[in-house]
Amino acid sequence: MWSHTEKKVKVSDLQGKVIGLYFSANWYPPCRNFTPVLVEFYEQLKTSGSNFEIVYVSSDEDLDAFNNYHGSMPWLAIPFSDLETKKALNKKFDIEAFPFTKERLEKLMEEEREKHERQTLTNLLTNHDRDHLLGHPRPKQVPIASLIGKTVGLFFSAQWCVPCVKFIPKLISMYQKIKQMLVEKGDEDFEIVYMSNDRDQESFDSYFNTMPWLALPFGDPTVKDLAKHFDVHGIPCLIILGPDGKTVTRQGRNLINLYQENAYPFTEAKVELLEKQMDEEAKSLPRLVYHSGHRHELTLVSEGNGGGPFICCDCDEQGSGWAYQCLECGYEVHPKCLSVADRDSTGNT
Numbered sequence: 634m635w636s637h638t639e640k641k642v643k644v645s646d647l648q649g650k651v652i653g654l655y656f657s658a659n660w661y662p663p664c665r666n667f668t669p670v671l672v673e674f675y676e677q678l679k680t681s682g683s684n685f686e687i688v689y690v691s692s693d694e695d696l697d698a699f700n701n702y703h704g705s706m707p708w709l710a711i712p713f714s715d716l717e718t719k720k721a722l723n724k725k726f727d728i729e730a731f732p733f734t735k736e737r738l739e740k741l742m743e744e745e746r747e748k749h750e751r752q753t754l755t756n757l758l759t760n761h762d763r764d765h766l767l768g769h770p771r772p773k774q775v776p777i778a779s780l781i782g783k784t785v786g787l788f789f790s791a792q793w794c795v796p797c798v799k800f801i802p803k804l805i806s807m808y809q810k811i812k813q814m815l816v817e818k819g820d821e822d823f824e825i826v827y828m829s830n831d832r833d834q835e836s837f838d839s840y841f842n843t844m845p846w847l848a849l850p851f852g853d854p855t856v857k858d859l860a861k862h863f864d865v866h867g868i869p870c871l872i873i874l875g876p877d878g879k880t881v882t883r884q885g886r887n888l889i890n891l892y893q894e895n896a897y898p899f900t901e902a903k904v905e906l907l908e909k910q911m912d913e914e915a916k917s918l919p920r921l922v923y924h925s926g927h928r929h930e931l932t933l934v935s936e937g938n939g940g941g942p943f944i945c946c947d948c949d950e951q952g953s954g955w956a957y958q959c960l961e962c963g964y965e966v967h968p969k970c971l972s973v974a975d976r977d978s979t980g981n982t
């Protein structure tokens with residue numbers, strides 16, 4: 634990266650610092666007005682010895698404009714010529730809204746609304762030469778029309794992906810429990826469709842054979858289209874569609890890790906209810922506890938109260954809300970993953 638004195642700075646020098654990425658452009662007046670404010674804030678932080686750095690991600694129209702504008706900034710910048718990195722950062726942080734004008738935001742919201750309106754199960758899953766999904770036993774074909782009116786999970790996964798292989802037994806157990814529950818109620822229905830990222834037909838076949846649900850055929854172009862449509866960046870990913878074919882949540886995986894089969898039907902109202910229940914249950918949890926997998930005492934934390942999104946060190950899955958934490962080690966586990974160990978105050982078992 635470039636410093637403001639046109640000196641090159643190694644990215645590795647930023648390791649361990651808190652970094653602000655400043656998306657801005659000289660031609661946009663609100664940016665030009667904001668830059669001096671940010672400079673003042675930056676210099677205050679620097680004099681107080683904060684371990685902080687800002688990196689300018691430019692949307693200037695040419696190199697001269699960039700040099701001029703960056704000249705007014707005491708921090709670093711991605712080189713103007715590095716279009717790839719700038720584009721990737723804009724995409725990663727969803728800066729499509731730039732320059733954040735009311736018109737631009739309204740246009741994006743309008744596009745989002747239209748996309749939502751157009752979305753039906755049929756136009757998501759069918760293409761011009763296929764109107765069915767694969768079922769068991771192979772080569773059973775299941776018409777897509779038979780899924781209309783159901784809650785449907787789109788499961789993006791692959792056999793070569795280690796977190797997927799760890800997640801799938803949980804998903805299968807949850808799927809079977811939900812199916813059982815619905816048979817007893819006899820009104821709604823639930824289905825999962827596998828979206829394969831496998832490397833070849835053979836691994837698809839052996840992986841899909843372990844799954845009790847449906848699949849799009851291996852190599853079907855719809856898989857890629859849907860990954861793009863739902864902005865799937867990593868697997869495993871579980872997108873939940875409601876009975877009307879609209880997206881209910883993209884957090885299916887996270888919700889299953891937190892609530893198992895109770896997460897069904899994954900709606901906002903249901904999640905709110907579960908969060909309340911969890912807050913209620915947490916009242917009876919011990920504040921401090923020893924867990925068999927960690928040598929220090931763990932503290933109960935919650936979202937906004939020392940906690941936040943985390944990766945559970947016991948089950949390797951995402952978590953949020955309540956957690957047991959060792960701040961010193963950055964160790965955190967789900968309350969459900971805790972196995973209490975009896976220790977004395979020195980930490981010895």
Ligand SMILES: [Zn+2]
Nearest residue numbers: 945948967970
């Ligand atoms: Zn866990």
Ligand SMILES: [Zn+2]
Nearest residue numbers: 929959961962
């Ligand atoms: Zn610790």
